[in-house]
Amino acid sequence: MTPLLLSAFTATSCLGRGLDATRHALRSGRSGLAPCAFETVELDTWVGEVAGVDEEKLPAALADYDCRNNRLTRIGLETDGFGNRVREAVARYGRARVGVFLGTSTAGILQTELAYRRRDPATGALPDDFIYRTTHNSFSLAEFTRAYFGLEGMAMAISTACSSSAKVFAAAARQIELGMIDAAIVGGVDTLCLTTLYGFASLQLTSPLPCRPYDAARDGISIGEGAGFVLLERAASAAPGSVLLLGAGESSDAYHMSSPHPQGLGAKLAMEAALKSAGLAPDDIDYINLHGTSTPANDAAEGKAVAALFGDRVPCSSTKGATGHTLGAAGAIEAVICALALTDGLLPGSPGTATPDPAIPVQYLLESRQGRVRRVLSNSFGFGGSNCSLVFGVAA
Amino acid sequence: MNASPLNAWIEGIGFLAPGLPDWAAARAVLRGEPPYAAAPSILPAPALLPPAERRRASRVVKTALAVGLEAAAHAGADASQLATVFTASGADGHNCHALCEQLASDDRQISPTRFHNSVHNAAAGYWGIATGSMAPCQVLCAYDASFGAGLLDALAQVALARQPVLLIAYDSEYPEPLHAKRDTPDCGGVALLLSAERSVRSLAAVRVSPTGDDAEKLADAGLEALRTSIPALRALPLLKHLANGARGSVCLDYLPPMQLRVDIEPC
Numbered sequence: 337m338t339p340l341l342l343s344a345f346t347a348t349s350c351l352g353r354g355l356d357a358t359r360h361a362l363r364s365g366r367s368g369l370a371p372c373a374f375e376t377v378e379l380d381t382w383v384g385e386v387a388g389v390d391e392e393k394l395p396a397a398l399a400d401y402d403c404r405n406n407r408l409t410r411i412g413l414e415t416d417g418f419g420n421r422v423r424e425a426v427a428r429y430g431r432a433r434v435g436v437f438l439g440t441s442t443a444g445i446l447q448t449e450l451a452y453r454r455r456d457p458a459t460g461a462l463p464d465d466f467i468y469r470t471t472h473n474s475f476s477l478a479e480f481t482r483a484y485f486g487l488e489g490m491a492m493a494i495s496t497a498c499s500s501s502a503k504v505f506a507a508a509a510r511q512i513e514l515g516m517i518d519a520a521i522v523g524g525v526d527t528l529c530l531t532t533l534y535g536f537a538s539l540q541l542t543s544p545l546p547c548r549p550y551d552a553a554r555d556g557i558s559i560g561e562g563a564g565f566v567l568l569e570r571a572a573s574a575a576p577g578s579v580l581l582l583g584a585g586e587s588s589d590a591y592h593m594s595s596p597h598p599q600g601l602g603a604k605l606a607m608e609a610a611l612k613s614a615g616l617a618p619d620d621i622d623y624i625n626l627h628g629t630s631t632p633a634n635d636a637a638e639g640k641a642v643a644a645l646f647g648d649r650v651p652c653s654s655t656k657g658a659t660g661h662t663l664g665a666a667g668a669i670e671a672v673i674c675a676l677a678l679t680d681g682l683l684p685g686s687p688g689t690a691t692p693d694p695a696i697p698v699q700y701l702l703e704s705r706q707g708r709v710r711r712v713l714s715n716s717f718g719f720g721g722s723n724c725s726l727v728f729g730v731a732a
Numbered sequence: 733m734n735a736s737p738l739n740a741w742i743e744g745i746g747f748l749a750p751g752l753p754d755w756a757a758a759r760a761v762l763r764g765e766p767p768y769a770a771a772p773s774i775l776p777a778p779a780l781l782p783p784a785e786r787r788r789a790s791r792v793v794k795t796a797l798a799v800g801l802e803a804a805a806h807a808g809a810d811a812s813q814l815a816t817v818f819t820a821s822g823a824d825g826h827n828c829h830a831l832c833e834q835l836a837s838d839d840r841q842i843s844p845t846r847f848h849n850s851v852h853n854a855a856a857g858y859w860g861i862a863t864g865s866m867a868p869c870q871v872l873c874a875y876d877a878s879f880g881a882g883l884l885d886a887l888a889q890v891a892l893a894r895q896p897v898l899l900i901a902y903d904s905e906y907p908e909p910l911h912a913k914r915d916t917p918d919c920g921g922v923a924l925l926l927s928a929e930r931s932v933r934s935l936a937a938v939r940v941s942p943t944g945d946d947a948e949k950l951a952d953a954g955l956e957a958l959r960t961s962i963p964a965l966r967a968l969p970l971l972k973h974l975a976n977g978a979r980g981s982v983c984l985d986y987l988p989p990m991q992l993r994v995d996i997e998p999c
Binding site for chain 2: 337445452459460461462466467469475478488489491492495497507511513535536586588592601605609722
């Protein structure tokens, strides 16, 4: 693919709001996970909750969109000056020429979960103040973002579970490459809700401890929440050192709804496709941000695929021990972490992981370190067997 | 035709809507042969799925699989090799209701099958298991604009990868009390197999570009009600042209003020 410029980017997670909070936490190996005290949830698990989400107020004209997920969306959009960079792009290209491509797994379904506690005792009706379209629906965050910036062009939500906000990069890149738009707001937002907390617990996929990706004793995920946003534009005038999207690869497992292909076949196809799209070989990659959810099955399958393609030459880590698994926001947040790896020469470690699984022959980073990082690969794999790998690099 | 890069050949069509069980039935009605008669949607059992998944397949999954397989068969294409773009205004409404009801009760121990069926990409996951396709699979949502979003991404994939892409747009209903908040009446779906190359089976060439025009409506009140109440069926004006083998252009609803003009050249 034709490389694209990440002209602005930002991430908010349990590590804090924005790039500085994220890079400081990654550098020092700090985790943002804490025992779950979310809402009325009673589960023996740890979560990555973003502080202060419910204090965020939406603009009055967009009050219908008010819910935890869109509050976090607005926090993300106004962190690191991202919103101003979008407004400059809109002024430059026009309202119809900036697209919106956002990933989510559950959007604002928490709003529906809460509304079900307030049903009319006689009729069963949901409360009058509950609005499905602007909160629960998977498109709500993309529609909110489009309205927030007064945009008039294309918008779509991608919802492929945990690969959602990686796949947005590929979809936006296609439309820019074809000249249908000049810039795109890509990203992902997911917030804590009962469906995912109790759902992953029902599958016995949540750990009672902070998650330990790629650890020999790993026993499940820690669910997080977060918002990651990137402004994508053509790279023609990219200044040296700026971050580029070089390639994207997508595949399907065609195997099972909630288990990865045991040999990591779909994961391998996605990584190969991303390298091909970037015109690169495995030896060109300096760091891999793994999907690394910390379930026994995911890390074993992904590890097999990474080892098959890269051997143990490439330093790699999952940053979910720091952020938790932010599900539909993970692709975007980890893309931003990859951008920080490139701008800062930072190879992030893996808080929580003590003993890398000896059965997975990859070069797994426990501690963060500095190094020369020119090209990185980021993996995101989702329920339903939906895989996406992205390649980022720095402009020469 | 204009110069939009979003163009493809339509190789096959799948269709399912209330009163219109497949493309052959819809084609005849859209040509004005039998009049449209409303009836509940009939959802075929997904014979391609292994028994465990077949039992778990919801109405929305059955709808997506039915139209997708019909379009692939119509085109004579091997579904195991096809890239797909799924697009839906919502996920499985009945499953969502059951989960929300249980999460609002004293017993929050939801079923793992209900949880994995709750993802927006459930139909795509079942499709992968049914067909064995490891090709890229997209899953989109744009509320009422979901068909347009799917068409934009599917055509972009065809234009850049030069490989056939199967677009599957589908929707299902919510039961009460969510139905009062989102009143999609029944299941409906449209699938189009889009190709960069013309073949002997090509039905028409289509080219899509943005416009500010109003969407074309259908003269028949029953069909117009389908178009406006089931988001996937925003495609009906395009399908009417295809059914009639008519050359011309048609405007479809997308995201106001951006609508989609489709120029159609029958083969």
